[in-house]
Amino acid sequence: MNRTGMRGRVEGLGWGILGVLAIVLLWEGYKFLGPADGVTIGAVEGQTGSGFMILPRTHDRAMPHVWDMLARLVAPTSGGDTPPLIATVAIAALTTLGIAAVGWVLGVAVGGALALVMQRWQLLEWGLLPWIVVSQTVPLIAFAPVINAIGNQIDRGGTSWPQWLSVAVIASYLAFFPVAIGALRGLEAPDRIHVDLMRTYAVGYWSTLRHLRLPAAVPHLLPALRLAAANAVLGVVVAEVSIGMRGGIGRMLIQLAGQASSDPAAPWGPIFGSVALGLIAAGSVALIGVGLHRYRRGEATA
Amino acid sequence: MSLRGTTIGARPLPGWVRIAAPIGVGILGLAAWILYVDVAAAAPRMLPSPVAIVQEFVLHADIITEAMVVTATNALIGLVVGSIVAIALAALAAAIRPFDGMLAPIVAALAVIPIVAITPVLNTMFGASSQFGRQAVAGLAAFIPVFVNVLRGLRQSRPVHRDLFRASAATPGQTFRLLTLPTALPYLMTGLRIASSLAVIAALVAEYFGGPADGIGTAIATYAKSGRAALAWAFVLGGIIIGLVFFLVTSLLERLATRRMPV
Amino acid sequence: MSPETTAPDSLAVQARGIGKVFPTASADVTALTDVDLEVAAGEFVSLIGPSGCGKSTLLRLIADLDVATTGELQIFGKPAQQARVDQDYGIAFQQAGLLPWRTVAGNIALPLELHGTVKSSRDARVRELADLVGLSDFIDRYPDQLSGGMQQRVAIARALAARPRLLLMDEPFGALDEMTREYLQSELTRIAAETGAAVVFVTHSIPEAVFLSDRVVVMSPRPGRITEIVPIGLGSTRGEGLRESPAYFERVTAVREALHGAKVERANER
Numbered sequence: 013m014n015r016t017g018m019r020g021r022v023e024g025l026g027w028g029i030l031g032v033l034a035i036v037l038l039w040e041g042y043k044f045l046g047p048a049d050g051v052t053i054g055a056v057e058g059q060t061g062s063g064f065m066i067l068p069r070t071h072d073r074a075m076p077h078v079w080d081m082l083a084r085l086v087a088p089t090s091g092g093d094t095p096p097l098i099a100t101v102a103i104a105a106l107t108t109l110g111i112a113a114v115g116w117v118l119g120v121a122v123g124g125a126l127a128l129v130m131q132r133w134q135l136l137e138w139g140l141l142p143w144i145v146v147s148q149t150v151p152l153i154a155f156a157p158v159i160n161a162i163g164n165q166i167d168r169g170g171t172s173w174p175q176w177l178s179v180a181v182i183a184s185y186l187a188f189f190p191v192a193i194g195a196l197r198g199l200e201a202p203d204r205i206h207v208d209l210m211r212t213y214a215v216g217y218w219s220t221l222r223h224l225r226l227p228a229a230v231p232h233l234l235p236a237l238r239l240a241a242a243n244a245v246l247g248v249v250v251a252e253v254s255i256g257m258r259g260g261i262g263r264m265l266i267q268l269a270g271q272a273s274s275d276p277a278a279p280w281g282p283i284f285g286s287v288a289l290g291l292i293a294a295g296s297v298a299l300i301g302v303g304l305h306r307y308r309r310g311e312a313t314a
Numbered sequence: 315m316s317l318r319g320t321t322i323g324a325r326p327l328p329g330w331v332r333i334a335a336p337i338g339v340g341i342l343g344l345a346a347w348i349l350y351v352d353v354a355a356a357a358p359r360m361l362p363s364p365v366a367i368v369q370e371f372v373l374h375a376d377i378i379t380e381a382m383v384v385t386a387t388n389a390l391i392g393l394v395v396g397s398i399v400a401i402a403l404a405a406l407a408a409a410i411r412p413f414d415g416m417l418a419p420i421v422a423a424l425a426v427i428p429i430v431a432i433t434p435v436l437n438t439m440f441g442a443s444s445q446f447g448r449q450a451v452a453g454l455a456a457f458i459p460v461f462v463n464v465l466r467g468l469r470q471s472r473p474v475h476r477d478l479f480r481a482s483a484a485t486p487g488q489t490f491r492l493l494t495l496p497t498a499l500p501y502l503m504t505g506l507r508i509a510s511s512l513a514v515i516a517a518l519v520a521e522y523f524g525g526p527a528d529g530i531g532t533a534i535a536t537y538a539k540s541g542r543a544a545l546a547w548a549f550v551l552g553g554i555i556i557g558l559v560f561f562l563v564t565s566l567l568e569r570l571a572t573r574r575m576p577v
Numbered sequence: 578m579s580p581e582t583t584a585p586d587s588l589a590v591q592a593r594g595i596g597k598v599f600p601t602a603s604a605d606v607t608a609l610t611d612v613d614l615e616v617a618a619g620e621f622v623s624l625i626g627p628s629g630c631g632k633s634t635l636l637r638l639i640a641d642l643d644v645a646t647t648g649e650l651q652i653f654g655k656p657a658q659q660a661r662v663d664q665d666y667g668i669a670f671q672q673a674g675l676l677p678w679r680t681v682a683g684n685i686a687l688p689l690e691l692h693g694t695v696k697s698s699r700d701a702r703v704r705e706l707a708d709l710v711g712l713s714d715f716i717d718r719y720p721d722q723l724s725g726g727m728q729q730r731v732a733i734a735r736a737l738a739a740r741p742r743l744l745l746m747d748e749p750f751g752a753l754d755e756m757t758r759e760y761l762q763s764e765l766t767r768i769a770a771e772t773g774a775a776v777v778f779v780t781h782s783i784p785e786a787v788f789l790s791d792r793v794v795v796m797s798p799r800p801g802r803i804t805e806i807v808p809i810g811l812g813s814t815r816g817e818g819l820r821e822s823p824a825y826f827e828r829v830t831a832v833r834e835a836l837h838g839a840k841v842e843r844a845n846e847r
Contacts, residue, residue, distance in 0.1 A: 023415075024415075024418070024419055025419070027412075027415035027416050027418070027419055028416070028418075028419030028420065028423070030415075030416050031416035031417060031419060031420045032420070034416060035420070050440075064444070064446070065440050065441065065444055065446060066446070068439040068440055069439070074438070074439045075439065135331065135335055138331060138332050138335040138336065139335035139336050139338060139339040140336075140339060141336075142336040143336060143339060143340065143343075146558070148511065148515070149511055149514070149515070149553075149554050149557030149558055149561065150550065150553075150554055150557075151515055151518045151519065151530075151531070151534070151550065151553050151554075152515075152519070153518070153519065153522055153531060153534060153535070154534060154546075154547065154550040154553070157360045157538045157546075158360045158361050160360075161359065161360045161361075162361075238426070239425075241426070242425065242426035242427070242428075245426075245427075245428055246428040246430070249428045249430065249431065250428075250430065250519055250522065253522055253523065254522055254535065261431075265431050265434055265523070266434055266523060266524065268434075269434025269435055269437070269438055269523075269524065270434070270524075272434075272435065272438040273438070276438075279434060279435045279438070280435065282431070283431050283432055283435060286427060286428050286431035287423070287427045287431075289427070289428070290423070290426040290427030290428060291423060291426060291427065293426065294426035
């Protein structure tokens with residue numbers, strides 16, 4: 013279904029818009045037709061709060077209309093003279109994006125270095141790869157306070173280490189994994205016959221790396237970089253919340269959700285912001301692939 | 315297998331090294347950790363000794379297991395529901411072009427946005443005592459890889475096999491049951507394996523964004539804030555165990571399902 | 578076979594007592610045993626035999642893609658590794674092995690680029706080679722835009738890029754249809770004659786071996802060894818007419834008999 017080229021992209025965008033519209037229709041449709049108290053299974057008569065709710069209440073306070081959400085975006089953030097919500101969201105999103113970018117660069121560097129080392133020496137691949145895979149089962153939030161504490165220590169010791177840098181390091185933990193795996197797969201991708209060919213040319217490791225392994229790795233590396241960007245964004249949002257960092261979109265998500273009973277449409281602002289954030293991050297990385305067409309001939313779309 | 319390095323004629327590493335190498339690395343890492351914390355006493359308070367962590371784990375095994383059950387249940391429900399929805403939608407997408415057209419960009423977008431962002435709103439919508447928000451996030455996290463993989467699997471039957479069924483005048487139902495489904499099964503298993511770890515992490519991380527005061531994530535946050543580092547890490551250990559169990563079970567299923575497929 | 582009167586470095590390949598053993602999980606596999614072979618400069622020699630006879634292994638030993646377990650191997654009077662480092666040979670495999678992200682020109686230029694040839698001389702040489710194999714019009718195409726035969730021609734051009742004195746070819750025409758095969762065989766003899774390179778050519782096809790070679794080395798498996806070397810002696814110019822000549826058929830029979838180890842009964846002699 014994946015067609016390359018401009019036409020394919022415009023078509024994809026068109027379908028995407030249709031899809032979003034379909035979701036909006038579902039939302040409003042449920043609001044219109046659904047039961048006012050939502051759908052609860054296993055509720056006991058007379059016992060409020062029992063049972064398990066699987067569909068939410070259709071009340072405007074629980075489920076604001078889509079147009080209310082949009083209207084809220086242009087209304088002032090905290091009433092009065094404060095800038096519109098959309099501006100506050102944008103600034104918070106940009107802050108998060110910036111930190112995510114730093115985290116991404118760190119993650120790509122570490123992941124790439126690990127992949128190179130693992131491809132070169134099989135002993136290291138066997139020793140490190142299982143731990144790299146397992147590393148992602150450790151929840152990020154376990155490390156967040158530790159890294160933050162170490163960062164504070166460094167900062168107090170003299171070298172400047174702002175809090176956002178700790179957040180970036182935490183985000184890089186999520187970002188390095190897809191790069192390590194994808195780059196390793198890509199570096200090992202060349203056929204035996206190409207490796208033999210390079211051997212007949214009596215060129216060493218670095219020349220083979222430059223002329224064979226790196227070009228062959230491109231189609232594996234690009235989706236990995238995209239995934240790393242999405243992971244970096246996620247990492248920053250989670251780290252912001254667990255450290256309690258101000259200024260990013262993570263804090264905003266929780267803050268506004270806490271006020272949702274008085275201002276039900278407001279929490280959707282930072283949610284839209286997060287969506288945009290993820291899309292922009294992935295899109296920016298996709299730009300890297302532009303101009304690398306030569307290396308993607310015969311690439312199977314992931 | 316690609317040739318490594320530049321020495322040919324050198325014997326490849328023996329098979330047992332494959333198991334010994336990661337164990338060796340693990341022991342080295344553990345030793346370095348213990349040195350850093352206990353011997354050099356250089357670590358910050360939030361990084362306790364592995365020995366202390368295990369002690370706390372054993373000491374508080376009851377509350378830790380309780381929390382593990384909550385998080386694991388959320389992850390499991392998310393995994394199951396997310397997978398079922400994914401399979402259903404993938405089947406629809408494989409059959410109906412316009413549906414696939416609408417769904418593909420949405421799934422691609424879902425894969426790159428931080429899904430946990432909707433947890434606070436879900437908690438408000440469903441009530442602060444509901445686990446729904448966490449299960450929904452886990453479900454979404456599981457949905458994506460299962461959908462992508464099942465869709466790919468449903469499109470994988472080789473032309474020569476399809477020609478065979480056509481020449482044998484098989485009905486569409488038979489073709490689906492005897493060809494498409496068996497071909498897609500290994501892909502489903504791969505998707506489940508990927509989805510399992512993601513569901514666990516999502517369920518855990520979602521706890522950070524509000525909701526009931528149970529589960530591994532909230533425990534980690536609480537004890538980390540109150541400075542009881544070793545206990546917080548003991549809960550982390552619980553979380554890791556859940557993740558590993560999910561991963562191992564689904565990996566085993568995947569291994570069983572892909573045994574007879576040609577490479 | 579020539580005795581020791583020929584000076585060693587006019588011999589493209591000199592193999593004495595070559596053996597190769599592969600250790601596997603269960604038992605050792607003897608891929609080659611007691612191989613003696615000499616290929617003179619400019620000579621075209623084919624290696625032919627059933628699967629497992631070690632012909633590809635022998636080629637890989639000559640190319641220093643593998644190391645012999647026993648015996649001596651000299652390429653132009655040097656050890657195989659030195660010959661590889663000095664780039665004395667060019668190699669073509671059964672799959673063309675073109676790098677998909679490089680154009681035809683880029684692929685042909687690869688060995689030159691790797692060894693630091695200046696761009697201007699590189700470009701000139703690439704044009705010359707593309708002409709030689711008849712692909713001048715396709716010089717900016719990518720491999721996925723070429724047919725199998727054309728890809729194989731690019732591989733041959735690439736093998737010739739550094740003007741090697743020895744060409745090693747491992748069933749390069751194996752994946753092609755018969756018409757393309759015959760066409761490329763004629764081209765190959767023409768190119769070999771023009772460049773004066775020695776060629777060691779591994780093949781499964783008896784007619785192909787006879788058409789191309791000065792001598793055909795017949796091998797057999799378990800363990801891999803040379804059973805017979807059949808001189809062909811059909812002259813240095815091999816035109817299409819040769820394929821119909823009685824001398825050609827007679828040589829094909831000779832090779833077939835050597836392969837089967839027994840006289841073959843001919844249909845019209847009954």
